[in-house]
Amino acid sequence: MTMTQLYLVRHGQTEWSKSGQHTSYTDIDLTAQGEEQAKALRPRLNPEEFGLVLSSPRLRARRTAELAGFTDYEVTDDLQEWNYGDYEGITSLDIRAHHHPGWRLWFNGVPNGETADQVRERLTRVVHRVRESGVEKAICFGHGHASRVLALCWLDFPLIFGQAFPVETASLSILGREKESWAVLRWNS
Incomplete structure (x- = not known):
């Protein structure tokens, strides 16, 4: 049985990732720096090595995939960013100052957005799909919080551990196995 390695790529910089604004369903493009970040992934990734290539439907993820050299990818709604509901477009500092003192996504969730259980359910579908694919390498182009989840x-960790796994723009992380355990092989490289 093939043990698939899963590569995770967060999209390149956008104006909102630069400012710290929560971005889920707002479909904004990469900045010039974000485009350069995505292009810098090319020498590190050979599209021919990946038997399964998935992308979030958001423009920033699809553009990152394309600029990194991946033109043949499947779009899946399961890789969308956590839906921030009423906190869409707002920074964590503004949320704490004007809406909910002490707010943290991992503990408090978002009003009129997705629950942690809903996010876990759809990203667990991605995990099953990758593990059952039979390919040696799979890659997902997505977002910060969704990649953590x-x-x-x-x-198979609790979602509150997500606070300990920050994901930089245009970073590459690799999941796989270490002996008999599922493992993080590389993070934010």
Whole structure:
């Protein structure tokens, strides 16, 4: 049985990732720096090595995939960013100052957005799909919080651990196995 390695790529910089604004369903493009970040992934990733290539439907993820050299990918809604509901477009500092003192996504969730259980459910579907694919390498182009949740689903960890796994723009992380355990092989490289 093939043990698939799962590569996670967060999209390159956008104006909102630069400012710290929560971005889920707002479909904004990469900045010029974000485009350069995505292009810098090319020498590190050979599209021919990946038997399964998935992307979030959001423009920032699809553009990152394309600029990294992946033109043949499947779009899946399961890789969308956590739906921030009423906190869409707002920074954590503004949320704490004007809406909910002490707010943290991992503990408090979002009003009129997705629950942690809903996010876990759809990203667990991605984990099952990758593990059952039979390919040696799979890659997912996605988002910051959703990539953290995907990794936690891979490891079967509680979602509150997500606070300890920050994901940089245009970073590459690799999940796989270490002997008999699911493992993080590389993070934010």
